[in-house]
Amino acid sequence: MPKEQGRKLVAQNKKARHDYHIEDTYEAGLVLQGTEVKSLREGRASLVDGFVDIERGEAWLHGVHIPEYLNGTWTNHAARRKRKLLLHKAEIEKIDKRVSEKGLTVIPLSLYFSDGRAKVEIGVAKGKKSWDKRQAIAERTAKRETEVAVGRRLKGMRD
CATH class of the missing domain: 2.40.280.10 (Small protein B)
Incomplete structure (x- = not known):
């Protein structure tokens, strides 16, 4: 084997x-x-x-x-x-x-x-702490939203 x-x-x-x-x-x-x-x-x-x-x-x-x-x-x-x-x-x-x-x-x-x-x-x-967790979630969603916006912009789509 x-x-x-x-x-x-x-x-x-x-x-x-x-x-x-x-x-x-x-x-x-x-x-x-x-x-x-x-x-x-x-x-x-x-x-x-x-x-x-x-x-x-x-x-x-x-x-x-x-x-x-x-x-x-x-x-x-x-x-x-x-x-x-x-x-x-x-x-x-x-x-x-x-x-x-x-x-x-x-x-x-x-x-x-x-x-x-x-x-x-x-x-x-x-x-x-609980505020650390909320801050990490907010940073993650902001990063995701910017990546989506950049992707849409590169494809020539409007926001």
Whole structure:
């Protein structure tokens, strides 16, 4: 069987970039059970309630929902169990220091397979206020409207 190449996206936390200012991102490996990998290969996962916690020098992923494998037996996994993240010790210490000092949080941004191995992209983030969210939406709509107007102008259409 040929080895997998490239990156295959399984799940993405779209709401994270809306609710948080992402300051840094890291790629981490995941310690998974066999049925979890099979369920992920089917493209089934949810990162919405996920967060990363650092306990005794180890990074743990909490709240990520990987549903039970449909063809699994008694060896199936718990859907919301905590999963260990594989990061370098220096990265873990750096993240822990930033989170404890500045009141930041660590959230999962995307879950994917990179060359056949399950990876999660985590981000050190700061929560947005409601006015930040409204401002970001207003900027996006203004940018979209200008692009439409420029496109119409280039095609020779009237506004």
